[in-house]
Amino acid sequence: MKQLSSLLLLLTMTLFSAHSFSADDIVDDYAYFAFEPDITTNYLTNGKDLGFIRLTMEVQVRNADDLAIVEHHAPLLRAAMVEILGEQPEERIKSMAGKMEIRDLCFEALNQLLKEETGKKLIVRLLFTKYLYQ
Helix, strand or coil, X not given: CHHHHXXXXXXXXXXXXXXXXXXXCCCCCCEEXXXXXXXXXXXXXXXXXXXXXXXXXXXXXXXXXXXXHHHHCHHHHHHHHHHHHHCCEHHHHHCHHHHHHHHHHHHHHHXXXXXXXXXXXXXXXXXXXXXXXX
16 A cells, blocks of 8 residues: 555656646756955945945856856956945945845846846846845
């Protein structure tokens, strides 16, 4: 009985996991690019002092070809990130909603730069994996 149950389970899994791909199917083979070292810069505070922000950022792309292109343009993308972060006010840097706004702003800006350089937007998702400020 136990063998019959195992056989039925195996057969069911085989039937439901089988999928035939046609030429119309788009299969994404996502890859990630990590900007190293961490991105570190100053930001505007309400007083005379400058604030300090350090973050680790990764971008998700659809495939290895796009990954190579992003890696090639990494210095340009990093410079844009430093510029964007340096223009942010203290309230935006320190709030959770502001962090999400900054991430979205960076996502759009980096994709726009890539579109200008390559003719297409390559970044699917932008992730802040570390976000520290002082």
